[in-house]
Amino acid sequence: MSHLTPWTKRIICLVILLCLATAATPRLFEFNDNTFSLTPEITGTAKTGNNETRILAAIDDIRSGNMADARATVDALLDEQPNYRLAQLLRADLYAMRAMPLETIGGGVASAPGDALDDLRKEALVRIAHRNEDQATANKLPANIVVFAPNQKYAILVDASTSRLYVFANENGKPKRIKDHYVVVGKLGVDKKFEGDQRSPLGVYFVTSHLTRPQLDKTYGALADLYGVGAWPISYPNELDRSQKRTGYGIWLHGSPAATYARAPQASNGCVVLTNEEMLKVSSYLQPGNTPVIVAPQVEWLSESEWLQRQTAALALLSEWKSKWESLDANTYLNFYGAEFRSAEGQTLDAWRNQKTTVNTGKTWTKIQLSDISIFAAGENSTQLVTTFKQDYRSNNLENQMRKRLYWQRSEQGWKIIWEGAAAI
Structure with missing residues (x-):
C-alpha cells in the first residue's frame, strides 16, 4: 500500500472499521444469548397492618431469608412514611445483602455515625421485645391502676423500661387495655430530679391542658415543629416532687418533628414523645384536669x-x-x-x-x-x-x-x- 496516497489509506481504514463494527453490533443485542441475560428480581408481597406491625414483619422476613417480601414491605412503608428512619435503615440493609450477608441491623450502612445506628438498633429491639412481652401480658392487668374515680374514663400508663405507652379504659372500675404505642423518653432515662437533667419523671401525674399546633406556632415560632401535631402538658412537678425539692417544668406528651417519623427510645429532653399519627390517636382519650398519666420504671402485670x-x-x-x-x-x-x-x-x-x-x-x-x-x-x-x-x-x-x-x-x-x-x- 506504499503507492497509495495518505487520504486513500485513511479511507480504506475507515471502511475496515465500519465493517468490523457492523459485524459486532448484533452480538451485543442478542437477548436470546444466555451470556448476556439478566435475572429479574423476584416481586414480593408487602405485609399489611399498622406501621409497627409492618416494620416487625419486615425484620422477621429478613431473618427468615424472605428478602422479596421484606423489600416490598419496606418500600410500601417508605412510600407512606418517607421519614421513617428505621425503615430507611432496613432498605439500605436489603440492598447491601444482595452482595454480602450482614450480621446485624445497620450492617449495610457501616459509614453512618455510630450513635445514629445504635439508636435505630435500640428502637428495633424495644419494638421486638414489646411484641414478645405482649403475648405474655395480654390477659393481665396493671398493678399501677388500682381504683378509677367514677368520672375518669381513661388512664395513660407509660412503661419506661419498654418505651411503651398504654391507654386503659375504665370498664366498670376495671382497667381494660384498648391501645398501646411506642414512645420516646428522656435522653438520660427516667427519675427526673432537677431542671435540665434530660430525664423523664416517674410518678403519678395528670393532663393539665392542650396546646394546639397554632398555639405552639404563635409562642415558639419555628421551634414549634419539635412538638409535632400538638402538646398535652402533665402536672410535673406534682405535690410530692415539690416537697422533695425536685425541679423542672414543661413535661409534655407531644408529637414529633415533621422531618422525623419516630425517634430513638431515649431522645427527648424529658417529655414523652409519640409519632404524630399516634399522638392524635391518644389525644382522643385525654381529658385535661382528669386523665392520669402514670410513668413507671417497669409495669407490674397481675392476674x-x-x-x-x-x-x-x-x-x-x-x-x-x-x-x-x-x-x-x-x-x-x-x-x-x-x-x-x-x-x-x-x-x-x-x-x-x-x-x-x-x-x-x-x-x-x-x-x-x-x-x-x-x-x-x-x-x-x-x-x-x-x-x-x-x-x-x-x-x-x-x-x-x-x-x-x-x-x-x-x-x-x-x-x-x-x-x-x-x-x-
Missing part, C-alpha cells in the same frame, strides 16, 4: 385475681386510715405516717403530731366521708400509692370539704403516708 386483691387491700388501707382519724386516737392514727412525712404546708412528722394531738383535745366526735376515690401506683414494683378523693369532714366544732391527696410509700413497716394535702389538680 385478675391478684389485681382484685391489690384493689381490696388499697381500699381497706384508706378506710382504716379514715376510721382511726374518726376515733380521735391520735397515737394509732399517727402510725399511718412515715418519718419522712411532709404536709402541704411543709410540716414535719413531729409538727404534724403536735398539731393533731392538740386539735383532738377539743373534739368530742368526728365523722368523715370519702367519695370519688382514685388510687394509682408508681415506683419500682408499685411501692408508691397515690390516693385522691373528696373529703367531707364534720366534727362538733368544724365542718369542711376539700379534694385531698395522700402519697403513700411501702416500707418494711408497711404503708406509710409521706405527703398529705389538697390536690393541686
Whole structure:
C-alpha cells in the first residue's frame, strides 16, 4: 500500500472499521444469548397492618431469608412514611445483602455515625421485645391502676423500661387495655430530679391542658415543629416532687418533628414523645384536669385475681386510715405516717403530731366521708400509692370539704403516708 496516497489509506481504514463494527453490533443485542441475560428480581408481597406491625414483619422476613417480601414491605412503608428512619435503615440493609450477608441491623450502612445506628438498633429491639412481652401480658392487668374515680374514663400508663405507652379504659372500675404505642423518653432515662437533667419523671401525674399546633406556632415560632401535631402538658412537678425539692417544668406528651417519623427510645429532653399519627390517636382519650398519666420504671402485670386483691387491700388501707382519724386516737392514727412525712404546708412528722394531738383535745366526735376515690401506683414494683378523693369532714366544732391527696410509700413497716394535702389538680 506504499503507492497509495495518505487520504486513500485513511479511507480504506475507515471502511475496515465500519465493517468490523457492523459485524459486532448484533452480538451485543442478542437477548436470546444466555451470556448476556439478566435475572429479574423476584416481586414480593408487602405485609399489611399498622406501621409497627409492618416494620416487625419486615425484620422477621429478613431473618427468615424472605428478602422479596421484606423489600416490598419496606418500600410500601417508605412510600407512606418517607421519614421513617428505621425503615430507611432496613432498605439500605436489603440492598447491601444482595452482595454480602450482614450480621446485624445497620450492617449495610457501616459509614453512618455510630450513635445514629445504635439508636435505630435500640428502637428495633424495644419494638421486638414489646411484641414478645405482649403475648405474655395480654390477659393481665396493671398493678399501677388500682381504683378509677367514677368520672375518669381513661388512664395513660407509660412503661419506661419498654418505651411503651398504654391507654386503659375504665370498664366498670376495671382497667381494660384498648391501645398501646411506642414512645420516646428522656435522653438520660427516667427519675427526673432537677431542671435540665434530660430525664423523664416517674410518678403519678395528670393532663393539665392542650396546646394546639397554632398555639405552639404563635409562642415558639419555628421551634414549634419539635412538638409535632400538638402538646398535652402533665402536672410535673406534682405535690410530692415539690416537697422533695425536685425541679423542672414543661413535661409534655407531644408529637414529633415533621422531618422525623419516630425517634430513638431515649431522645427527648424529658417529655414523652409519640409519632404524630399516634399522638392524635391518644389525644382522643385525654381529658385535661382528669386523665392520669402514670410513668413507671417497669409495669407490674397481675392476674385478675391478684389485681382484685391489690384493689381490696388499697381500699381497706384508706378506710382504716379514715376510721382511726374518726376515733380521735391520735397515737394509732399517727402510725399511718412515715418519718419522712411532709404536709402541704411543709410540716414535719413531729409538727404534724403536735398539731393533731392538740386539735383532738377539743373534739368530742368526728365523722368523715370519702367519695370519688382514685388510687394509682408508681415506683419500682408499685411501692408508691397515690390516693385522691373528696373529703367531707364534720366534727362538733368544724365542718369542711376539700379534694385531698395522700402519697403513700411501702416500707418494711408497711404503708406509710409521706405527703398529705389538697390536690393541686
